[in-house]
Amino acid sequence: MAAIETSDSSILVEGLVRDYAGVRAVDGVDLEVAAGEIYGFLGPNGAGKSTTVRILTTLLRPTAGRAVVAGHDVVSGASGVRRAIGVALQEASLDPLMTGRELLRLQGALHGLRRREAAARGEELLERVDLVAAADRRLATYSGGMRRRLDLALALVNRPRVLFLDEPTTGLDPASRAALWREVRALNADGTTVFLTTQYLEEVEQLAGRVGIIDQGRIAAEGTPSELKERLGGPALHIDLVDLGRTEEARAALARFGPCTDRPGGGLRVRTPEGARAIAPVVRVLDEAGIAVDAVEVDLPSLDDVFLALTGHRAVEEDAEA
Amino acid sequence: MSAVALERRPAVQARVIVALAQRALAVQLRRAQFLIPALVLPLVLLAVIASGTSAGRNLPGFPTSGSYIGFVIGGALLQGALLAGMTAGTAMAGDIEGGFFDRLLAAPVHRASIVLGRVVASLVVGAAQACLFLAVGLIFGADYAGGVLGVTAAVVLTAMVAGAAAGATGALALRTGSVELLRNFFPMVFVLLFTAPAFFPRQLLSPAMHAVTRFNPLTYVVEGIRAVLHDDRALGSPAAGFACAAGLLTGATALAVLAMRARTRGA
Numbered sequence: 001m002a003a004i005e006t007s008d009s010s011i012l013v014e015g016l017v018r019d020y021a022g023v024r025a026v027d028g029v030d031l032e033v034a035a036g037e038i039y040g041f042l043g044p045n046g047a048g049k050s051t052t053v054r055i056l057t058t059l060l061r062p063t064a065g066r067a068v069v070a071g072h073d074v075v076s077g078a079s080g081v082r083r084a085i086g087v088a089l090q091e092a093s094l095d096p097l098m099t100g101r102e103l104l105r106l107q108g109a110l111h112g113l114r115r116r117e118a119a120a121r122g123e124e125l126l127e128r129v130d131l132v133a134a135a136d137r138r139l140a141t142y143s144g145g146m147r148r149r150l151d152l153a154l155a156l157v158n159r160p161r162v163l164f165l166d167e168p169t170t171g172l173d174p175a176s177r178a179a180l181w182r183e184v185r186a187l188n189a190d191g192t193t194v195f196l197t198t199q200y201l202e203e204v205e206q207l208a209g210r211v212g213i214i215d216q217g218r219i220a221a222e223g224t225p226s227e228l229k230e231r232l233g234g235p236a237l238h239i240d241l242v243d244l245g246r247t248e249e250a251r252a253a254l255a256r257f258g259p260c261t262d263r264p265g266g267g268l269r270v271r272t273p274e275g276a277r278a279i280a281p282v283v284r285v286l287d288e289a290g291i292a293v294d295a296v297e298v299d300l301p302s303l304d305d306v307f308l309a310l311t312g313h314r315a316v317e318e319d320a321e322a
Numbered sequence: 323m324s325a326v327a328l329e330r331r332p333a334v335q336a337r338v339i340v341a342l343a344q345r346a347l348a349v350q351l352r353r354a355q356f357l358i359p360a361l362v363l364p365l366v367l368l369a370v371i372a373s374g375t376s377a378g379r380n381l382p383g384f385p386t387s388g389s390y391i392g393f394v395i396g397g398a399l400l401q402g403a404l405l406a407g408m409t410a411g412t413a414m415a416g417d418i419e420g421g422f423f424d425r426l427l428a429a430p431v432h433r434a435s436i437v438l439g440r441v442v443a444s445l446v447v448g449a450a451q452a453c454l455f456l457a458v459g460l461i462f463g464a465d466y467a468g469g470v471l472g473v474t475a476a477v478v479l480t481a482m483v484a485g486a487a488a489g490a491t492g493a494l495a496l497r498t499g500s501v502e503l504l505r506n507f508f509p510m511v512f513v514l515l516f517t518a519p520a521f522f523p524r525q526l527l528s529p530a531m532h533a534v535t536r537f538n539p540l541t542y543v544v545e546g547i548r549a550v551l552h553d554d555r556a557l558g559s560p561a562a563g564f565a566c567a568a569g570l571l572t573g574a575t576a577l578a579v580l581a582m583r584a585r586t587r588g589a
Binding site for chain 2: 058089095102105111115138
């Protein structure tokens with residue numbers, strides 16, 4: 001199957017749809033990921049992230065639409081896609097009875113490496129992800145962070161052009177998460193395109209050049225983290241009043257600075273493009289009105305705010321954090 | 323080297339099959355719940371039958387060639403082979419349930435190689451098992467008049483049945499992806515065993531059972547095993563045994579490959 005010309009794109013998705021028994025898990029997704037980019041695919045559980053990744057990695061067929069990865073159509077050129085990609089799947093895809101070294105050698109064989117080549121590549125990757133000492137231990141004895149590192153190493157056996165990381169840091173402690181992020185940055189610096197799904201806003205802010213927010217199977221927004229935050233209209237000031245009984249007077253006095261809303265637990269939130277520069281004028285106006293101020297804080301918008309504004313709910317619900 | 327070429331290159335796929343078979347064997351050796359039924363259960367049943375039903379030997383019409391344990395060991399080989407194949411299918415369903423199967427599917431591997439890796443591993447397990455059982459039988463008084471050639475032929479027949487059982491249960495695993503369902507098929511091993519003259523000569527079975535055994539291909543395999551072990555064509559036809567074993571192995575493997583195709587196309 002000849003490769004398809006897709007300009008500079010490593011991934012091109014058009015009108016992708018996937019139905020499961022009458023339920024539409026992915027509903028017309030369009031996206032494009034440039035070569036050498038880290039693309040963050042953000043959304044809560046059940047949003048359609050993993051289904052999209054499974055289609056892009058040829059594990060599922062789309063119901064409609066098309067997707068091209070590394071120049072190969074995921075349906076008609078699935079073999080070419082598999083050759084060009086690395087996939088770090090969920091933790092469960094590691095066999096707990098195998099050792100890290102065995103699994104790396106098997107992965108090498110699956111990618112057509114000869115016995116010696118597979119062994120050498122395995123050793124190289126064990127060193128890269130700092131698992132040499134644990135290489136001959138069964139995976140059942142590995143910690144979550146070790147499993148994720150091994151999973152990443154397995155995805156790199158064939159030196160992929162496009163790397164899919166499906167929630168690579170879910171359940172990891174901060175140190176393990178930071179170590180994995182460093183590795184992803186290093187891979188990207190070497191020219192690998194990374195498609196990263198996550199529930200963690202911090203993860204995409206740390207790693208991704210661009211972000212796609214998926215909710216209920218649809219792309220709700222796409223852009224750089226800065227672009228997405230700018231859509232919210234800039235930073236906000238949180239103002240705590242000494243006398244909450246004067247909240248309405250304060251709201252009227254502050255209307256000139258921008259949209260003014262109530263804060264949970266009392267006080268006001270004023271969204272203003274001036275940010276910190278507006279603190280002094282705001283305090284002055286309230287002082288002139290005789291309204292005492294307890295505290296003023298600058299609140300920079302986060303991707304979580306963007307997510308909330310776009311979808312009406314948080315990216316990670318508290319009860320779904322695990 | 324293009325991806326398509328990689329998946330179609332026999333040498334590459336041979337390496338993949340060997341690697342997958344090695345993995346299946348290593349995991350099987352480490353998983354007691356897979357190893358014990360295939361190794362211990364047939365030996366226990368062999369001990370029970372050899373000690374508890376040896377008086378059957380005195381029935382008129384019972385074959386006289388070889389010892390009683392030498393006669394019933396063919397049934398133990400068959401049972402071990404079926405159980406080994408069954409555990410292979412269960413392990414494949416476990417891979418599907420646990421997600422390991424996705425790792426295989428996401429690699430540029432010919433889908434048939436994934437099935438063949440499992441079948442080859444079962445051929446090895448079946449052969450190893452047969453060697454062990456025949457050695458145990460030898461210790462407890464069995465004699466094999468067929469000599470090395472007969473024993474080798476019996477080992478090959480047993481291995482083929484194990485491979486066939488792996489193919490059949492692999493097909494089930496691929497269609498259902500359920501470990502639980504595969505475990506529910508466990509009693510089928512005994513249905514297959516007792517509808518073949520695994521532990522008793524066919525001519526001494528009731529007419530109804532005799533008729534049933536004619537339609538069970540394992541009948542010809544177990545009789546073939548006895549014939550080669552004791553170098554006595556009156557016990558069965560080696561050619562019929564090999565033909566049935568080869569048919570079962572080919573058919574079951576083809577079934578598994580078709581199930582794999584259906585699974586990946588329906589994904």
